[in-house]
Amino acid sequence: MKTLFIGLLKFYRFAISPWLGNRCRFHPSCSAYAIEAIEKHGIIRGFRLAVWRVMRCHPWNDGGHDPVP
């Protein structure tokens, strides 16, 4: 399950992300953050962290360096 999620995220980073361009306001980028979060905290907590991160990644947020806790 964990491998599947990370596999999907890696596929996104590999094949889809280049099409959308570099658009994340944070470092590490949302997808890299999601992979790290799931690896570190497991699917449920990692997924929640990743969703929260994507929700914050919009033009009215300052962005910046925001590593996985």
Add this chain to the structure above:
Amino acid sequence: MQMDFKRLILAVVFAFSIILLWERWVQHNTPAAVPETAQSAAAADSSIPAPMASTEPGTTVPAGTAATLSAYAEAPRVTVRTDMMEAVVSAVGGDLIHVELTHHKDSEDHSKNFVVLQESGKHQYIANTGLLGAEGLPTHKTILEPEQTGYVLKDGENSLVVRLKAPASAGIEVTKLLTFYRGSYVVDVAYEINNTSDKPLNATAYFQLARDGQPAEHTKGFFGGVSTFTGPAFFTQEGKFQKVEFKKIENNETSFVKSAKDGWVAMVQHYFVSAWLPNGDVQREFYTHKISNDFYGAGVKLPVQVAAGAKQSIDVPLYVGPQEQDKLAKLATGFNKVVDYGLVTIFAEPLFWVLNMIHKIVGNWGWSIILVTILIKALFFPLSAASYKSMAKMKTLMPRMKALQERYKDDKMKLNQAMMELYKTEKVNPMGGCLPILVQMPVFIALYWVLLSVVEMRQAPWMFWITDLSVKDPYFILPLIMGATMFIQTKLNPTPPDPMQAKVMMIMPIMFTFMFLWFPSGLVLYWVVNNILSIAQQWYVTRMIERGEAKAAR
């Protein structure tokens, strides 16, 4: 790691090709399959539903003597022609066994009408009715006596009535009436019951749609896999819109609201629908059943009470026609829901509303698609506007960024990190963020479903060679333009550092072009416009950044 990626990409490419091949193969094989309709001559006739629970018990369900569909071939027929349809009513049950729509043409042969109901041919699909509950009441198998053999709606007339008399039985006279209207896809189907006996009559009237389980017209879906729903559907206030798959009827696993004081039953297919739309606040029962091999029925039962010596009639409108949404919504509550958008309904309905409004002004669906695509892009523009503004501020930071680039020449990660910190402290950021793109996705997916689902696109022209937005581009010009725009997009984006990834980026436009070759041209048109707008937007952004850099360098 590298190996993993290679495998993953190869797997995905293979999966796409297999799905596409499989779908082509399925499409190639299905139309020829004519389902077997011969019924078992068992005593219990599965084509006739049981009476409503509320009616008196002890009524015998007439046994089937011959296969329903073959009985139609031998019985007399009544032909009906109006300005909207050409219909055939069989003497068997007074059933509607053929309806073709004069304003909608066949998918392949445009000189022929589109056929919805048909007792033989590509599909077996009929609308039949009957009465249950007492000896001698006509079911959908009873041979009725038509008054005339042909009807034509004449100029100046607004409706015509087809009358069929049921065989005389002790104390009860029944006449079936089918009323056709000018400019309408509605046929009012009624029973006039004259109870001349001295006992009250407690009967059940059933109105059903019977169809084979094969999907109607095949439609290309996204990545080849998705097609629209074919099958029965019910609507009640309690259950709202509920679709029932033929497979569920076959396996006896149906679940929908079966008893209500409102609602209707429909048989849905891509672009077209037929439905029984009972009026008023009357208790009704909905049902589905398997009639014979690959032949299913879905219908509604209504109670009919006729006092001794009284006359009574029961009337249920039948709709057989295209899913034109403004017409459907007026006929019955929730009837517009038969246009099936799947999961994205919430976005798709307002999108179609806008599309329809624009169409009313410009009068061409092709141009309407283009305008809606531009409109959506414009609507989301403020999301990127914020980043354009900060880009203007960026130029003041250029010297400090240059310095950072010098310092972290060999460590890209450190550089990124430091740049992000700089953006944050100076409150600028050239990136739009991940959320805006995530918000836009469902809207574009919804537009995709609208273009795929609405009958208004069927045989609607755009300009030049595009004469039907719902089928493939006959010369494949739009898909090739689409491929070209995608190729330009790869050139605009920075080449990924990984050579394997770079290769995949180059293969993607070719794959997509191949996939889009057989897509409805309306969809490809939307994709082309969307790509061109994206390219323009990106080009504008890049130019802004370059200008900023140039000024900073001076």
